Amino acid sequence: MADKASVDVALTHLSTADANFEASLNRLLAWEGVSGAEVQRRVDDIINAVRTRGDEALIETTNRFDRLAVTHMGELTLSKERLRQAFDGLPQEQRDALAHAAERIRTYHEYQKPQSWHYTESDGTVLGQQIIPLDRAGIYVPGGKAAYPSSVLMNAIPAQVAGVREIVMVVPTPDGMLNELVLAAAHLAGVDQVFTVGGAQAVAALAYGTQTVPRVDKIVGPGNIYVATAKRAVFGQVGIDMIAGPSEILVITDGGTEPDWLAMDLFSQAEHDEDAQAILVGWEQAHIDAVEEAINRLLPGMEREAIIRQSLASRGALILCQDRAEAVELINRIAPEHLELSVAEPERWLVDIRHAGAIFLGRHTAEALGDYCAGPNHVLPTSGTARFSSPLGVYDFQKRSSIIQCSAQGASTLGRTASVLARGESLTAHARSAENRIIS
Template sequence: MTLIRQLSTAAADFTTEFERLRHWSAETDAAIEVRVAEILADVQQRGDAAVLEYTARFDRVQAADMAALEITQAELQAALAAIPAVQRDALQAAAKRVRAYHELQLEASGRSWSYRDEDGTLLGQKVTPLDRVGIYVPGGKAAYPSSVLMNAIPAHVAGVQDIIMVVPTPDGVRNPLVLAAAAVAGVHRVFTIGGAQAVAALAYGTATIPRVDKITGPGNAYVASAKKHVFGQVGIDMIAGPSEILVIADGTTPPDWVAMDLFSQAEHDELAQSILLSPDATFLDAVRASMERLLPELPRADIVRASLKGRGALIHTRSMEEACEISNSIAPEHLEISAAEPARWEPLLRHAGAIFMGAYTSESLGDYCAGPNHVLPTASTARFSSPLGVYDFQKRSSLIEVSEQGAQVLGGIASVLAHGEGLQAHARAAELRLK
């Protein structure tokens, strides 16, 4: 059975096959949309009571009140102290790097500024943090302490004073590594709730859970749908699709390395996408052989196999330049330049959530500890979106202080334009300040 399709840009049917490969619909199942809308409305109306009911139904956690679903700071610190030292050290090392990166990001793009022009008018921008944010951390079969770090740390660096984390705990099982990550990242309050009901509680507020200004973090189809529904009541980071990796290789990287990098995203779920572009046909064959040999070793081999068969591809290109052009048309979430001279090709690449340069830069390092954020735009939205960052937890207000002299110049301009738009009160407001 073919593990992964192989395409060539020289083939007559490449464009058709390539478009079929790229296709993924962000449309949510209609039944999910209806159910999510019902849950959101119920939580908005009944608050804590509805959250308790849905938590009992979906997560099988019976709680007398919301206090039983909140994890205290003492419990978070206890979890941090109780995990093995090697895990604690890894969490703290990753958090240190993530924090350092976002602190530099704050210096580069997150400060207020202003200037005065020649007539004394002050113009500028005031940057202030959001007051309160909610971060959603998936629970269930998998634990994602890295998601805690990547969502909470930039919010903390931005100056957010109240970070509320929600995480489902099916059957009451609380993952100690996730709780330890919350302690390391500086999360202020943690509630063991999930699903659309958790998004609703954060968006609308309940007697126990305060309403937030923005919700970030990944989740299942119900969570994604709920975030879409509450946008406008609160801000959201993005509606994330399946994970993606695209590797551009010149044939100089060991095939086993590239094969495992492709597996690293395919193991997320059956809809994840892994694509390799290379002008070296012999290298593509070598990577295919590595994939066939290494796949049986993986615990999640069935998921990887389904992902590669459904949405994966090895694509033979005419050149590295053409590979870069194809990458730009895809705008992948994760883009590896697995080449001897990655800096030669990086200037040709315009659209990607994150660019990993060089054979030693596996995408998985970015997921956990390199420093830049791993919450990235998917489904070609890197054409117009950016990774989660400090700027997502800030807002900008324009500063305008017009001097008396400046009002004489600006007033005349505004008057002409306002009359042209038929807005006489606008014009008069400016004209009254003219000498």
């Protein structure tokens, strides 16, 4: 048997009492979501090729990167009937689980739907806002290390609820491997077209359109570094949801939760990939030690042990703070994608939490439930961007138009104000346009 020290995870231990804590925390959290010049150059080449040569370049790059030998886009296109067949062919247990998750996600997002509104002023002027769904949305679904039917549901259902006219999905199929769960999820989520392409080439096809792939208005969904870089490159031509970094979890413990539960909660994010980040914060040293013991005891039994071990060693941490107030400061400093408040009376914390993508309240609310079927969206801001970003939702698939209708009296009143301001900016035509409506 190997020596115990040789199998323990090399976890980072930090304490807010340390003189260099802030610098250590900054190093731990540092992450550049989009790669450097070489990746950017490759992505630019791919985007330019697809933009100029359309289907031909899309087929060429897909064959190269996914190790395929297709000759026409028909081989990379799936019909709605094929999606239905995938759903019908699943074992009953999987069909039921997908349907249950889809129902809960749809119900939650129905509550998000904003309404158009207007009001009428005393002189008859009407002002308001009209909510309009996007015409076409593009959904990127990863297909590399793992398949994510949950990602299909989380990206496509809000678009469907928002009223998007057409939902186009792209998903890579390395070596031609189709995942039936992913296709079945697309059926349940109301996806209209599916193309089995991925990477920067798929993003380019959605952004600019090809002879076969329609141009979309917005691209959403996670992907690897090439996908993230491509999304950044095409932003402005189309909308994007966000530049997503590796998955993150911050667990706050008051010492009352079973250590084995917390260890597995940390594993649940660390197993995504080697760059994922799992951090535990607490003010009871003995409890933190117990969680670390559980980590080392449970890790050898995990299917993705090597990935979890690397993730915890490179970006994970156990942080000792002084009290609840310091824990709150750390939450808002880190602005985590996923925040687990594994504490007594977690709802009392909410008033103090300003920055977090999704907040899981109480000892029984595992983050993994949110990944699949709780209802709220699992597409969340990462790398501290929860300071200014929100979870994906219905509002991401809609836009707003301002409504202005002036009565004659309203135009006269506003015209006087506009005239003064326009002449102050030396915009004479603006002023005279407004003045034409003034009632003498």
